Amino acid sequence: MRFDPVDAHYAKAIQRANWEQSVAILEEASQAELQPGIMSYTAAIKRCASEHSTILALLAEMDKKTLELDAVSISSSIWALGSDWVTSLAMLERMIDGNMQLNTITCNAMIRACDQAGQWQRALDVLKLQRAEQIQIDAFTYSSTASACAKGGQWTLGTLLLEEMIKAAESRECEINTICMNAVLSCFEKAQQWSRAILCFEEMPLRRLQPDRTSYNCLMSACNWPTSLQLLEEMTQIHLRRDVVSFNAVMQACARRGEWPRALALLRNMQASTVRASLVSMNTAMSACAVEGKWQETLSLLATSISERLAVDIISLSLTASALLGEGPGTPKASMSWVIEEMVSRRIRLTSSVRSSLLSALPLRRPRAVVFDAFVASSVDGAWRRAVELVDATRKGRRLRRGPLASAAFLRHLVTLASTSACLWLRRVMRSSARGSSCVFRANRAKAKPDVLRQLRAQGWHVVAAPFHADAFHATFDHSTDTATLGVTLPHLTGEVYFQELSSMLPAAVLQAVLPADSLVLDLCAAPGSKSTQLAQFLARGTHGTLVANELDPFRAGKLRANLLRVGLTNFVVTTMDGRAYGDLLPNTFDGVLVDAPCSCEGNARKDIFALLLAGERDWSLEEKQMELALSGWNVLKSGGYLVYSTCTLNRWENEGVCERLVRLGGCERVPVEKVLGMPSVDASGRLWPQELDAEGFFVACFRKTAPVHGVTAPRRAPEPFRLRGAVLLAPEEAQRLEQRAVEVMGFWPGEKDDLCHEDARSGRIWLFKKGLQVPLALVPYCWDLGLLIAQRSNSVTCLQQSLGIGFRGQREGERERERGRKERKTDRPNERKKEWQEQRKTERQ
């Protein structure tokens, strides 16, 4: 690189400035004729170490100015980016792609980023890369990798690292120190592997390393209470100052064994040794007492914590509450009310388990969970009057609906998103959010007959066509219909209609507009399955269209599968795994991916009047999860494929924030959703405001992948047909018998000509595998099930899976309708039913 004296001059000035000044210097310099170069930007990035968004802006500016990044600037950026491992990894890849020499500093920075972000696998990957490229591994490399493994609970890897460290020290390849031994110790400590922790501790003097306070603290926390107590004594003997962590470690060991008197004695001992007890110390002592039902002691510890001005949290308060509840009918009500008041005044949001146990102790007559939430949540913005109003109204059985309770922080954030006059616009958003949610359903073309709308009207439904989706209808009901029980109405149970919020139909509609029906599509976060059913229905129009619907939570995955079957679909598989793992498992595989990410649900104000109450606060961990899911979705996408990212939240961070980071990956082209759908109600950023379609707020963005992810190859597709391990193909005669019985009993056979039935020899279950499905092989171990469970054989009696009958009920009539339509077309007669359907839709629109 050529030395530029002007650039060096700016860089020197920046090195002496704080981060804000350094950005100002750069801005000023950019106005001047002599532009700042790579040195100035690198210096500024170093100064902005904790200012993540500023660093990203500086990197973007460097790209815009086509400044060529060198190894120094990349290393500095990775160090400064802290826990943002995604951007750091992209930078490291850039270094590799640009054939720059990797060095220990860059690799260490990358491992540190992975450690801070809890990405232990990635940290190990970098270590492997270092070994492969023969880059010097030092004590920092080992300590950061071990620390990442400790956070991930990977103590076995800790053992391997320890062995490698010792070997490296013996061969003088690397000089290890107490810090890296402590990092390995913490791997064992976190997993409570006391024997290994002791071995590691004893290894230190052999390596001429002096165990320090951290070593003792880790070991005490891994061991049982008598050993921990001994070690605490030993620390005084060797004149090692004991701190609050040392005492907490021993107290926790006592609490684990129910040794509450010892825990309390340690707390007193701690105060005598002029070590100030922390909230963790108090909570540990409280937990020791609460578990043993010592409510007076727990209560007094809580009172002490409050008088000592410790910021008591949900742990302290719920421990006290549970100790009080353990008292049974004689629970001191006054103390309980005091604990609840403390919770409310400290703006503590309860987890559902704590809430349900506390509810029973509330002095309200049969309070409902939502009332208690309202009570606690309303206090957050000091809206006490509103909270009391809500509680009173619900107790008197009155319905109270006067708009959502929005936090000031959320309203402030909303104003920043306004494109027109903020005040009027804000009123429109809030007014529209105050309306109750409307009832919308999709008519299932595969099942619903053309006169379905007439039938629904006869049942008291008032049905009108909804915008943008051909099969979507708004429904209102006469007074006798209880809308809360729509989920058990016949049209819903038979899958003729599917209730779904109108805005939630957007993501699948976008994919439908850009993909052919024969595609392989992944719905990464799929349960309960409204978008999955919509997508699978679209894919069923093709011959090979397949949906892989994934859900992390197995319970929700069960619901997802049930919903897909209820609608009568067979072109799907359900997997249960962390969506973030897909990216590594199946790179460059899918034609389309939907990432309907878990979010803060700010768009749900119509359903949940408390949705906006705690909104407006940034949730970094949620954003990180969304980014990781989006990234995983991006990796599994084929070049030329489309990814749709959606949330039902409104803030900038979880929407634009994630999309901007995705675009920065390169090879990514944003597709304008509003143009694809021809819907001006979706704004250019992809947001649908509640007032636009009279629906819940929503965000949807679409991206096209223009280049594959580097360094990975597409895995093989599954050969047909599938085989379960240990499963045998059913003899054709037997399969035919099963088919006949299914037609007799359920009135329908979900299979087609070349589909195959397999029997799992161990469980006796018989599965039907659709022949045309394009399920990638690597997915097989993660599938909830691969085919349709048709029957179960036990003691040579074969029982049909009757619930399938519900899923396919009506399908037979639908098939017949379609068959009749086909014949009519063949004989060149006008297809009256289709015409009837079209005319009916025309009337609805009018």
Ligand SMILES: C[S@@+](CC[C@H](N)C(=O)[O-])C[C@H]1O[C@@H](n2cnc3c(N)ncnc32)[C@H](O)[C@@H]1O
């Ligand atoms: C917004 S909901 C999806 C709604 C669904 N797409 C629909 O339309 O019915 C988000 C879902 O993601 C699931 N989830 C959360 N973390 C996940 C992860 N790491 N991998 C896969 N799914 C996850 C949640 O359990 C939840 O069911």
